[in-house]
Amino acid sequence: MICALGAAVCFGTASVLQAVAARAAEPGTGSGVDTALLLRALRQWRYLAGLGLDGVGFVLQIVALRHVPIYTVGAALAASLAVTAVVAARLLGVRLRANEWGAVAVVCAGLLMLGLASGEEGSGKGSLALKLGLLGVAGLVLLVGAVSGGLPDRARALVLGLAAGTGFGVVEVAxxxxxxxSLANPALYALLLGGGAAFLLLTSAxxxxxxxxxTAGLVLGETIGPAAVGVAWLGDRTREGLTWLAVAGFAVAVAGALALARFGELPEQSPRQDPRQSPARGH
Known part of the structure; x- marks a missing residue:
C-alpha cells in the first residue's frame, strides 16, 4: 500500500510537469496518435523530469501490484489527482477552493477504507485467452486514438482520456x-503496447x-475495468467480512478523484501568456 501511494505521488507530480510541457509545445496534427507532438514535448525539461518520475512510479506500481489487489492499486493511482492538485497549488500558485480541499480529503478517506479492507492479491495467473484479450484491448486503444482526431475538442479530450486510462489499466493487469x-507471453506485448499508446494519447489529450x-476519462479507464478483471479472473478478494468497506472505499476514492477532475482546467492561452503560469494536470 505504501508503494501504491508512492506511485501516486510520483504520477501526480509528473502530471503537472507534463501537462504544462504539452501545452507549451507547438500544436500537432490533431490526431490522438501524434508522435511528433510527443517528440516536441520531449525537448522540454519539464516533460523529461515528469518521465523520470513516471519511471519511479512505475517501479513502485509493479511492487504494489505484486502484493495487493488491483482494485486497491487502481484507486491509489486515481488519487494521484489529489497529489496533482496539491503540487499545482504549491509550484504553480494555483489556489484551491474549499470544495477542492474537501475532495482531497474524500480521496484520502476512501484510500484509508481500502487499506483497512484489502486482502492479499489473488492467486490467479490468468488464462491464455485473457492475455490475448488484453493484447487486443491494447491494440484497440491505439486504434481509438488514431480515429479520434476529427472529434470536437471536448469530446476528443474525453475519448482520448478514456482510451489513455484504458491503456494504463492494461498495464496494471499485464x-x-x-x-x-518470457517473449512468448502476450501480456508482455500488451504491457508495452498499452503503456506506449496511453502516453501518446494522454499527451495529445x-x-x-x-x-x-x-482527466475524468482517464480516472474511469484506469480503475473500473482493471478492478473488475482482478476480482473476476485473478482472484482478488478483501479481508473476511470487509467486502462492503472495500466497495465503499473504492467508490469514495474514485468519486473524490472525479470531483478533482474539475480542478486545473486550463484557460485558452494568449500569445503572451507563459504556460508556466497556468494550472495543469494529467496522469
Missing part, C-alpha cells in the same frame, strides 16, 4: 500476468481540449 521475461474531460 503486470499481474507476467511471471518472468492534454495539448488541446478540455483537461477536465480528459
Amino acid at each position: 503486470v499481474r500476468l507476467i511471471d518472468g521475461p 492534454l495539448q488541446r481540449g478540455s483537461v477536465t474531460a480528459a
Whole structure:
C-alpha cells in the first residue's frame, strides 16, 4: 500500500510537469496518435523530469501490484489527482477552493477504507485467452486514438482520456500476468503496447481540449475495468467480512478523484501568456 501511494505521488507530480510541457509545445496534427507532438514535448525539461518520475512510479506500481489487489492499486493511482492538485497549488500558485480541499480529503478517506479492507492479491495467473484479450484491448486503444482526431475538442479530450486510462489499466493487469521475461507471453506485448499508446494519447489529450474531460476519462479507464478483471479472473478478494468497506472505499476514492477532475482546467492561452503560469494536470 505504501508503494501504491508512492506511485501516486510520483504520477501526480509528473502530471503537472507534463501537462504544462504539452501545452507549451507547438500544436500537432490533431490526431490522438501524434508522435511528433510527443517528440516536441520531449525537448522540454519539464516533460523529461515528469518521465523520470513516471519511471519511479512505475517501479513502485509493479511492487504494489505484486502484493495487493488491483482494485486497491487502481484507486491509489486515481488519487494521484489529489497529489496533482496539491503540487499545482504549491509550484504553480494555483489556489484551491474549499470544495477542492474537501475532495482531497474524500480521496484520502476512501484510500484509508481500502487499506483497512484489502486482502492479499489473488492467486490467479490468468488464462491464455485473457492475455490475448488484453493484447487486443491494447491494440484497440491505439486504434481509438488514431480515429479520434476529427472529434470536437471536448469530446476528443474525453475519448482520448478514456482510451489513455484504458491503456494504463492494461498495464496494471499485464503486470499481474507476467511471471518472468518470457517473449512468448502476450501480456508482455500488451504491457508495452498499452503503456506506449496511453502516453501518446494522454499527451495529445492534454495539448488541446478540455483537461477536465480528459482527466475524468482517464480516472474511469484506469480503475473500473482493471478492478473488475482482478476480482473476476485473478482472484482478488478483501479481508473476511470487509467486502462492503472495500466497495465503499473504492467508490469514495474514485468519486473524490472525479470531483478533482474539475480542478486545473486550463484557460485558452494568449500569445503572451507563459504556460508556466497556468494550472495543469494529467496522469
